[in-house]
Amino acid sequence: MKELEECLEALLAEVKPIEKTEYVALTDACDRILGEDIVAQMMIPPYPKSAMDGYAVRAENTSGADREHPVTLQIVGELFAGDYTKIPCKGGCAVRVMTGSYVPEGYDAVIRQEDTDYGEKQVQIYREITAGTNYCCVGEDIREGEQILARGTHLRALHMGLLASLGIYEVLVCERIKCSILSTGSELMAPGTPLLPGKIYNSIAYMLRASMERQGIQVPFTEICGDDKELLKEKIQQCLKTADIVITTGGVSVGKKDLLPEVLEELGAKKIFSHANIQPGTPTIGSVLDGKAILSLSGNPFAAYANFEYYFWELAAYLTQNASLKVRRTQAVLSDPYPKVNKLRRFVRAYAEEGRVTLPTAVHASSVLSNMRDCNCFIDMEPGRELHPGDEVKIQYFK
Structure with missing residues (x-):
């Protein structure tokens, strides 16, 4: 089994940063990535x-x-x-x-x-x-010919003032990254439709979409696809045409209807990793097709969300060269016991504040969604470890 870090590194090695740029009005440039160096064409102040x-x-x-x-x-x-x-x-x-x-x-x-x-x-x-x-003096603040901002700068509100002071009203920025989501499983239905026997509402796609759009990532395609090989192939190809990254949920395990591994292989996708040393979400697959990353997540909500948080933001940060998309990892002191010892590395849902981390729930099943509402991070727990109050643990905040 590969470690998560190895899997992520291998996936990043197979894709390239997105080079496409576009001009936007200064009023729309905040939180975008600068696509060119900015060199002052005037002195600031322009007069004594x-x-x-x-x-x-x-x-x-x-x-x-x-x-x-x-x-x-x-x-x-x-x-x-x-x-x-x-x-x-x-x-x-x-x-x-x-x-x-x-x-x-x-x-x-x-x-x-x-x-x-x-x-x-x-x-x-x-x-x-x-x-x-x-x-x-003339030019005391900025000299004509001085480089003010470098390509790749994550533009913030203060940068808007700086650019405006130079009379700049239009800025070349990197195009926003696009990610399409394909939720697989014949049991899934969209919220807003009457729930039929044997069905459940699709919840994971809404978590992922909200997380991405909150960070300015566009989601042009979000659909449900039943357990049908040919239809899955068609939908994945549609996703590839509309996005820079494709995320699928469900269908990655070993059941009769878990078709994603076979579908990806038949499409010609290059498998980069699967079955990493992690619970939940061990079956998560990372692959590349047409130069684009496909991240295939579990159909269980916490398993999907935790692995999405681990892989996706690092991938998005690399593709956009936007370091602000990276997640925050740190150490915290545990307040509650977690006596279960795991053979694999484990993500444990938790809540962290002011250097301490608590476990808001006693139930940690990967299929349970309701107890995630009080969580803002997960504990990254080493295999074979039993956790006690006062232990220092590694955590990763949700983006």
């Missing part, structure tokens, strides 16, 4: 500006100034943010300026208004300052 409300001066004209010996300067103009008036710089003069306003050529500092008498025609300066005080 004041960092304070006060008076633009030549610093040398404030020499020796204090409250006992103020320096008096003549006010030769007034500028507000947005004004751009060239005012000649003369000895012994000052220009009234506001925060963000243009500082005329020749003036090299701004005395804040709190260090003056707030004069309107002439102003008394109560403090000596040096050149550059409260003065923002």
Whole structure:
């Protein structure tokens, strides 16, 4: 039996990052992956500006100034943010300026208004300052030709402000990844239809779809397919045409109607792994067809969800080169006993908070869905280990 890490590494080695890009409006670019380097085409700020409300001066004209010996300067103009008036710089003069306003050529500092008498025609300066005080030079923030963001950057809200400051209104980003879901099993019915005898509602697809769409992953195809080999082949091929990743649920074990292994083989899929060292979800299959990964999960809800969480996010992060899609793995201290010793590595549903992890339920059957509602992670438990309160355990948070 292979370890999960080996299986994941082998699957990633068979696929390539998605290179397709598209232009989107800046207003739609947040949380996307940047598809090109961004190089500044202008200086920021584009003009010398004041960092304070006060008076633009030549610093040398404030020499020796204090409250006992103020320096008096003549006010030769007034500028507000947005004004751009060239005012000649003369000895012994000052220009009234506001925060963000243009500082005329020749003036090299701004005395804040709190260090003056707030004069309107002439102003008394109560403090000596040096050149550059409260003065923002052209290009102080960003220089023209400077690389601002690198290709592959996960764009956040602060990046939107940075791009807007450069006048950029359209951004080249990587296309969103697409994943199609095929739920297999003649027992499945869609919610919203009357439940027939011997049938159950399809729940797993809704968990997986919600998880993916919450992270910006598109799900163009979600269908149920009965236990029919030819129909399964047709549906898988449809999935491959619509998506970058295909997920199937059910049909991976050894029952008479577990047709997925045979169907994948007949389609020509390359099996990368199956029957890894994990419970639940041991029969999970990873394969590749037409250069696209197919992740075939168990039909049991927790088995499907836990293995989806382990494999899918690492796969999606690799294909999109978006590290933020990776899951969070850490250590926590166990609060409850888990006396069952397993021959295989085991995922145990749990709830973690502030460094401690609890088991909200005593029932850990992979087919049980209801007790997952109070869980936010699973414990990644080594084979042959019995867990006691106070033990440190490895956990993986649900995405």
